[in-house]
Amino acid sequence: MAAASTFDRLRDPSEKTLGIMLLAPAFLLLALIVVYPIGKLIWNSFYDLRLSGGGGIKFVGIENYVLVFKDPDFWNAAKNTVLITLITVPGALVIGLGLAMLANLPFKRKWPVRLALLLPWALPLAFAGLIFAWFFHTEYGVVNDVVRRVAAPAEPAMWLLRPNWAFAAICLTIIWKTSSFMALILLAGLQMIPKSLYEAAEVDGASKWQQFWQITIPMLTPSIIVALIFRTITALQTFDIPYTMTKGGPGNSTETLAMLIHKTTIDYLDVGYGSTLAVCMFVLSMFVTAFYLKRIGRNA
Amino acid sequence: MIRRTSLTALMSAVALVAGLGASATAYAQQVTLRVFSGGANQRPDLMRKLFDQYQAKNPNVKVEIETGGATSELQRQYLSTVLNAKDAAIDIYLIDIVNPAQYYGAGWLEPLDAYLGKPADVLKPYLPVYSSSNVVDGKIAAMPAFADAMFMYYRKDLLDKHGVKEPKTWDELSAAAAKIQKAEGNPNLQGLSIQGAPIEGAVCTFLLPYWGQGKEFNDAAGKMTLDKDAATKGLGTWLSMVDAGVIKKNVAEVKTPDTVNEFKAGQVVFAINWGFAWDRFKDDKDSTVQGKVGVMPLPAMAGGKSATCVGGWQWAVSAFSKNKAAAAGLVKHLSSPESSKFLAVEGSLLPVYQSVYTDADVNKTAPWFKEAANVVIAGKSRPMSKDYGQVSDVIRTTTSAVLARTKTPAEGVTEIESRLARVMR
Numbered sequence: 253m254a255a256a257s258t259f260d261r262l263r264d265p266s267e268k269t270l271g272i273m274l275l276a277p278a279f280l281l282l283a284l285i286v287v288y289p290i291g292k293l294i295w296n297s298f299y300d301l302r303l304s305g306g307g308g309i310k311f312v313g314i315e316n317y318v319l320v321f322k323d324p325d326f327w328n329a330a331k332n333t334v335l336i337t338l339i340t341v342p343g344a345l346v347i348g349l350g351l352a353m354l355a356n357l358p359f360k361r362k363w364p365v366r367l368a369l370l371l372p373w374a375l376p377l378a379f380a381g382l383i384f385a386w387f388f389h390t391e392y393g394v395v396n397d398v399v400r401r402v403a404a405p406a407e408p409a410m411w412l413l414r415p416n417w418a419f420a421a422i423c424l425t426i427i428w429k430t431s432s433f434m435a436l437i438l439l440a441g442l443q444m445i446p447k448s449l450y451e452a453a454e455v456d457g458a459s460k461w462q463q464f465w466q467i468t469i470p471m472l473t474p475s476i477i478v479a480l481i482f483r484t485i486t487a488l489q490t491f492d493i494p495y496t497m498t499k500g501g502p503g504n505s506t507e508t509l510a511m512l513i514h515k516t517t518i519d520y521l522d523v524g525y526g527s528t529l530a531v532c533m534f535v536l537s538m539f540v541t542a543f544y545l546k547r548i549g550r551n552a
Numbered sequence: 553m554i555r556r557t558s559l560t561a562l563m564s565a566v567a568l569v570a571g572l573g574a575s576a577t578a579y580a581q582q583v584t585l586r587v588f589s590g591g592a593n594q595r596p597d598l599m600r601k602l603f604d605q606y607q608a609k610n611p612n613v614k615v616e617i618e619t620g621g622a623t624s625e626l627q628r629q630y631l632s633t634v635l636n637a638k639d640a641a642i643d644i645y646l647i648d649i650v651n652p653a654q655y656y657g658a659g660w661l662e663p664l665d666a667y668l669g670k671p672a673d674v675l676k677p678y679l680p681v682y683s684s685s686n687v688v689d690g691k692i693a694a695m696p697a698f699a700d701a702m703f704m705y706y707r708k709d710l711l712d713k714h715g716v717k718e719p720k721t722w723d724e725l726s727a728a729a730a731k732i733q734k735a736e737g738n739p740n741l742q743g744l745s746i747q748g749a750p751i752e753g754a755v756c757t758f759l760l761p762y763w764g765q766g767k768e769f770n771d772a773a774g775k776m777t778l779d780k781d782a783a784t785k786g787l788g789t790w791l792s793m794v795d796a797g798v799i800k801k802n803v804a805e806v807k808t809p810d811t812v813n814e815f816k817a818g819q820v821v822f823a824i825n826w827g828f829a830w831d832r833f834k835d836d837k838d839s840t841v842q843g844k845v846g847v848m849p850l851p852a853m854a855g856g857k858s859a860t861c862v863g864g865w866q867w868a869v870s871a872f873s874k875n876k877a878a879a880a881g882l883v884k885h886l887s888s889p890e891s892s893k894f895l896a897v898e899g900s901l902l903p904v905y906q907s908v909y910t911d912a913d914v915n916k917t918a919p920w921f922k923e924a925a926n927v928v929i930a931g932k933s934r935p936m937s938k939d940y941g942q943v944s945d946v947i948r949t950t951t952s953a954v955l956a957r958t959k960t961p962a963e964g965v966t967e968i969e970s971r972l973a974r975v976m977r
Contacts, residue, residue, distance in 0.1 A: 303636065304938040305659040390802035415802050456793040502749050502804060504955035518629050519941040521636075521658060 290534070301524035312453070316528035326529065328504060331510040335492075336423060336508065337487040339352055345425040347475065348434025353468075355435065356442045369381045369439070373432040381433065381496030384425040388412050388497070412498050415505035422494050422506055430486070434479050441475025442468070481544045488537050507534045554729035564711060583878045586616045587644040590627060593828050594646055594865055594901045599886075602894065606885050613878060622684075624752045628941065635660040635870070643873040644883060646697060649864045649933060650752075650940050653774075656693035662869040663691035667880030677889070678904050682860050685933050690862065693868065696904035698895050700863035701931045702756055703924070705823045705833065708846040709947050710736070710910065720858075722761065722789055722851045729798045729821050743798030743882045745811040745823040748955040753808050753826075754948035755934055757955075758822070758863035758968075761786030763859035763932055764852045770935045776976035786962035787954050789853070794955075804956035816841060824850070826863060830920065831909045847920050851928050853941055862931035864904065896921065901974030939975040947970045 265273060297317070300310040313326065320326050355365045369398050372380070388411040396408045412418045453463050491510035494500060500507030500515075507515075513533065517526030589596040596619040603615035621627035631645060631728050635655065647655065650812045655661045671692050671789035675683035682696040711718070711790045719725035729743025759769060767782045793799045800806075808825065812832050814816065815823040816839040823829075833845045847889060852858040867883040869876055890907060895901040902924060903909055909925035937943050946968055954964040 304654060304941075390805055407801070408807070410802050410956070413802060413958075415958055499750050499949075501949060501952055502956040502958040503949060505578075505953075505958065515945065518632055519625075519945050521632065521941060522940065 270477045279498045293527050293530055293534075296524055296527035299524045301522075301527075303521035312524070316525050317532075319525065320528055320532055325504060325507070325512060326509075326532070329507050329509045332507060333421075333490060333507075333509045333533075333536075335419075336490050338425065339423045340426040340430065341422065341483050341487050344431040344434045345480065347427060347431035348479070349438055349476075351431060351435035352438035352442055354420060354440050354466060367502040369432050369435050371432070372429055373436065374427070376498050377429065377492035380425060381493040384421065384428075384493075385412065385497040388421045399447065414504055415502060418498050418502065418506050422497055425493050425497065426487070426490065431481060434483060437482075438472060438475055445471045477544070477547065481541070484540055484544065485537060487497075488533070488540060495529060570850055573619040579738050579946070581612045582614075583875045584614045584616060585643045585875060585879055585882055586618060586641060587882075588618045588631070588642050588646060590621075590646045590865065591622045592624075593826075595895070595901060598895055598899045598901070601898070602886055602891055603882075605894075606882055608783060610881075613882065615882065618642065618817060624650070625944075630636065631655075631718050632941070635872075638872045640870070640872045640874055643875055643879040645868045645870060646865050647694060647868050648752075649685055649700075649862065649866065650936075650944065651683075652693040652866060653688050653936040654938050654940045655868065656688040660871055660913055661693050662871045662873065662876050662880075663693065664695065664724065664869060664883070665692050667691060667877060668695075669886060677907075679906055679928060681928070681931060681933050682864060682866075682904050685936055686866055687941050688936075694866035695868075695883050697865040697887060698892065699902035699904050699928050700827045700865070701902070701924075702760070702824055702826060702850065702861045702863070702966055703830070704848050704850050705825060705829060706846050706848060707818075707821050707841065707844055709844040710821055711846070711964070718846075718848050719851050721854050722764065722793075725851050726796060726798050726823060728855055728888070729739050730796055732821050733797065740819050742800050742814065742820045743796075743822065744793060745806065745814060745820045745825075746799060746803065747806055747808055747824070748790075748803035749805055749807045749812060750948045750952040751807050752944060752948065754951045755944050757790070757824075758783075758947050758951040759861055759934065760788070760850060760859070761789045761853055763861075764850070765856040770937075770976060774935065774937055774976060776935075776969070776972055778965070778972075780962075780969060783965040783968070784961045786853070787951070790955060791957070791961065804952045809835060827900070827924070830918075847923070849923075849930070858930065860927055862928060862933045864902070935946045935976065937976060942975055943972060 262269075296313060298313060300312045300315075313505045353367060355362075355369055359365055387391065388396075389412070390396060390408050390410045393411070395411065399405065399409065409417065411421050449467050449471070450463055453467060458466065489510050491514065494506050494508055495511055495514075498506045500511050509529070510533070512530045513526050516522050516529060520526075558600070587599070596617060598837060600617055603617065607613060607615055619628050626893050628651065631647070631651075635658070645655075652661070656663075662834075664674075665671060671687045671690065674692060674695075675686060676698050677801065682699065685825065686692060686694045686696060710716075710732050711728070714735050716728045716732060719728045725744065728785045730864045733743050746757050748757060755846070762769065762779075762783050765779075765782045765786065768777050771777050773949070790799060794803060796799060811820070811823050811825050812829050814820050815829070816836060817841040830845075830847065833839055833841055849858045850860045867881060867886050869879045873879050887904070889905050892903040892905050892908050893911055893914060894910075896903045896908055897917050900918050902921070903914070906925060906929075908914055909921050914921055934940075935943055950959070950964045950968050950971075953959045954961055959967070
């Protein structure tokens with residue numbers, strides 16, 4: 253009897269059972285491709301799992317985490333990652349907003365402007381890094397060529413061989429690469445602001461400057477927050493551009509967390525410690541995302 | 553795989569019943585081997601010809617080729633990913649000389665003793681550096697494919713024109729280069745080109761002036777024996793040449809192809825590079841230095857002895873291959889004297905057998921091989937370590953930072969020592 257009733261229940265499920273049945277495939281898929289890898293990562297982070305050691309696995313508890321805490325390379329990479337985020341996210345926002353306002357002007361033909369906006373975004377990150385590394389090359393780079401024509405310095409600047417200059421060059425490249433994505437999201441936001449608001453402000457005698465601060469910015473805030481979340485999360489994961497431009501050099505002065513994790517696991521084959529570093533980066537990302545989500549809850 | 557085996561068994565049974573035993577045996581042994589054959593500098597075009605030769609002699613074997621990775625580091629990253637995933641798709645790998653220890657240590661390579669014989673017997677005919685670096689933990693981890701070493705290329709015409717003899721020490725070289733640069737009056741002419749970018753070649757850039765003082769980086773067991781003063785002095789040698797204008801200021805940006813291209817363009821008097829560069833200088837259409845190039849052993853430090861960095865490539869059978877016996881058979885052919893000669897004649901790839909260096913056919917196409925043999929034999933190999941990925945990264949990154957002058961040589965050497973103390977003990 254029990255079997256029959258189970259069968260009947262499946263054939264004519266209650267709303268709750270139906271809900272579970274419908275959600276199950278998606279849940280299984282998510283568990284397989286998201287929950288399992290993250291769980292495995294956390295699991296690995298508690299083991300001494302060095303492939304170079306002959307594949308022996310040893311449980312070491314929180315030893316890896318203690319090592320991370322004392323590892324100057326980790327703190328250096330964390331500092332670089334946070335600095336890149338703090339510089340390039342606002343940088344891309346300002347440039348992106350400017351581009352979006354420019355693209356929102358009443359052009360006769362809109363597509364060339366939009367296309368120009370899209371191109372840097374469509375370019376793969378690694379290509380952007382390689383192209384800009386070429387721009388900043390001491391001898392063959394276009395940057396030094398322009399400098400030579402304008403200022404004629406005694407010595408060409410070695411952009412990518414000086415820690416601070418290399419860092420600046422990387423930030424500049426990231427801002428160039430990402431501001432078009434910002435601009436796209438902000439442009440969509442701009443187009444949703446009703447024209448009537450500006451007309452009313454015009455009638456009331458508000459200047460363009462006042463219109464910008466009193467109408468555009470408040471109306472655009474939801475778009476800005478969405479753009480900031482996306483940009484911040486990808487900024488914390490910065491890898492391709494510094495990897496292709498400097499490989500983290502000179503020394504490890506431009507190494508980011510993602511690069512350190514890659515180096516530890518792929519080059520050093522230290523999967524255990526690499527996993528620990530990845531967990532630390534994961535926590536950092538979660539922390540920042542939670543902060544943003546809380547802000548949105550308050551604003552929207 | 554199970555399905556294929558049972559299918560094979562079924563077909564064999566059917567064939568036997570039909571009295572076609574012979575062809576069934578042939579079918580049962582039919583194997584396809586997939587070989588990772590490196591990047592363009594490892595000449596996959598010539599390797600393909602070697603595979604074709606083997607296929608012609610062994611109709612039951614089909615060899616597929618896979619290529620990729622322009623540099624040794626890129627290849628190492630790709631192979632680490634593939635082998636870490638225990639991928640059975642590739643049976644044979646062409647790997648850099650620095651990798652057998654690491655890959656064997658990680659359990660990625662099949663020891664070839666069972667297929668080829670005792671290590672001492674099998675590797676005896678090869679040049680010593682290759683017979684030693686392919687044996688790990690007393691087992692054959694890989695078989696030598698072709699040799700390589702860092703050579704000192706120089707502009708014969710310029711040395712003759714200014715009455716300069718081949719320098720024997722780095723100090724002599726610096727003075728000779730400076731003299732030629734001054735006399736030529738060309739601001740773009742570099743005295744010496746070395747690789748200072750954080751690439752594999754920079755490991756050799758660190759080791760050359762260190763070894764040149766008669767010092768060793770590691771003992772036979774792989775323990776680090778770094779002499780900090782000598783290493784500091786070695787890096788200082790490069791920096792003093794930068795100060796003298798012999799090496800260009802942005803040396804920390806120079807990669808292997810940059811040296812080749814600038815030398816080809818006639819902008820370099822002395823250049824350190826791998827053996828493959830010889831063909832580029834001699835054969836490339838855009839080479840402005842054809843017929844003007846000489847090769848010599850690397851200079852020593854004053855009071856030391858000349859030493860170069862040995863490279864070279866090996867064939868290894870994957871521990872995850874499903875056709876290990878067939879793969880070992882192909883590897884045996886690829887590392888034979890005939891294959892070594894073929895690669896030397898067709899592509900100027902340096903032989904791994906001493907006898908091939910003096911072969912008449914080889915000397916007709918590459919007369920400089922006679923002297924090259926001594927350079928390779930006198931050469932040293934980079935530290936053999938199961939953690940070579942880390943050893944290489946630490947040395948090349950630090951060397952590049954010192955050459956970029958973001959660290960002093962003493963700081964750099966201290967950093968190398970402290971970072972490697974844990975892995976090279």
